[in-house]
Amino acid sequence: MWRSTFSNCCLGKVASKKTITGSVEDVNRILVLSYNDLPYHLKPYFLYLAHYPEDWEISKKELIRLWIAKGFISPLLGSKEILMEDVGEQFLEDLIDRSLVQVWRRDSIGTKVKTCRIHDLFRDLCMEKAEEENFLKFIQPSLVENSGNSLDVTLVASVPRRIAIHPGKRDVHLKGGHPQLRSLLLIQEEENWHVLGEIGNLHHLRYLRLKCTGEMILPCAIGKLKNLHTLYLQCLSRSIVQNVVFKLERLRQFVMKGDAYPRIKSGFHWWRSFSSKNIETLKYMSVDKKLIENNEAFRLSNIQCLGIIFKSSEDVKLILLLAVKLDRLRSLSMSLSDFLNDDKSSSFSNLDLEPLF
Numbered sequence: 001m002w003r004s005t006f007s008n009c010c011l012g013k014v015a016s017k018k019t020i021t022g023s024v025e026d027v028n029r030i031l032v033l034s035y036n037d038l039p040y041h042l043k044p045y046f047l048y049l050a051h052y053p054e055d056w057e058i059s060k061k062e063l064i065r066l067w068i069a070k071g072f073i074s075p076l077l078g079s080k081e082i083l084m085e086d087v088g089e090q091f092l093e094d095l096i097d098r099s100l101v102q103v104w105r106r107d108s109i110g111t112k113v114k115t116c117r118i119h120d121l122f123r124d125l126c127m128e129k130a131e132e133e134n135f136l137k138f139i140q141p142s143l144v145e146n147s148g149n150s151l152d153v154t155l156v157a158s159v160p161r162r163i164a165i166h167p168g169k170r171d172v173h174l175k176g177g178h179p180q181l182r183s184l185l186l187i188q189e190e191e192n193w194h195v196l197g198e199i200g201n202l203h204h205l206r207y208l209r210l211k212c213t214g215e216m217i218l219p220c221a222i223g224k225l226k227n228l229h230t231l232y233l234q235c236l237s238r239s240i241v242q243n244v245v246f247k248l249e250r251l252r253q254f255v256m257k258g259d260a261y262p263r264i265k266s267g268f269h270w271w272r273s274f275s276s277k278n279i280e281t282l283k284y285m286s287v288d289k290k291l292i293e294n295n296e297a298f299r300l301s302n303i304q305c306l307g308i309i310f311k312s313s314e315d316v317k318l319i320l321l322l323a324v325k326l327d328r329l330r331s332l333s334m335s336l337s338d339f340l341n342d343d344k345s346s347s348f349s350n351l352d353l354e355p356l357f
Contacts, residue, residue, distance in 0.1 A: 058117060163184050255281060285307065287319060
């Protein structure tokens with residue numbers, strides 16, 4: 001009797017295992033159909049999501065900036081009436097409508113997407129297709145892999161032009177060369193970023209975002225990144241940015257802020273004009289006499305998103321009068337420096353502003 005019971009149990013387990021295996025295969029088949037059914041122009045937008053780690057909360061603004069920087073959205077698709085950011089947002093909505101991307105958080109009024117995520121099963125499919133189509137090389141050491149505190153990555157021309165590295169808490173050592181490298185996304189938060197001059201050899205780099213809790217130092221070699229569209233620096237402590245940043249002719253987005261903004265309110269000083277006339281995002285400028293006297297920052301006609309940090313509330317009205325002349329401005333962030341101790345000058349509440357129009 002026991003032999004019969006044991007045999008039936010074994011047969012049940014085998015049948016159950018076959019059922020589960022069949023179910024997984026059916027699900028995978030449906031996911032592949034969903035991908036194959038995508039219009040050709042939407043596939044790169046979906047495949048780009050393979051850059052992100054599992055369960056990662058993806059910022060909509062950052063994702064669209066990356067799409068634009070990588071050239072997925074052509075300037076021809078945008079115009080004075082329809083901006084490239086609007087086109088990118090529509091493509092993201094298309095992916096959401098097809099259930100390929102999940103909305104995670106919406107804005108304060110609940111209408112627009114703020115962050116999104118991709119389901120684990122779709123992420124697996126995304127990574128598989130990205131490597132299959134030579135779209136992306138994904139590098140992540142195994143959790144059981146004993147490689148010490150460092151991860152050596154060798155760049156060679158035979159790998160795709162887009163590389164995503166998720167090293168965990170390991171230090172990353174890049175070796176070799178890849179003259180056609182377009183995208184290197186390193187998902188890692190460091191205490192300090194001391195960027196070596198070799199970064200200037202990544203001539204095709206279009207997007208650079210660095211985040212740290214300590215000190216950030218950028219070398220003069222960053223001026224060699226002639227194709228850089230976006231420079232995003234987030235640092236709790238001191239940031240040292242060279243003057244060559246202002247000479248980057250293709251720069252569109254320049255963001256420099258404290259890690260805990262708006263608690264840390266210290267912006268960069270406007271010490272020279274940008275060579276690029278296509279600056280669309282400029283955050284966070286510190287208002288001083290030089291900025292007020294030389295209002296060149298407010299003559300950048302393509303500015304859409306502007307962040308300003310005031311040292312005194314007395315300067316607010318004058319700056320706003322300049323800002324209202326920016327025809328394409330869509331977002332304006334204002335705050336007062338934390339370093340102010342004078343209550344009279346450190347509050348917006350007592351401002352007496354006349355109508356600006």
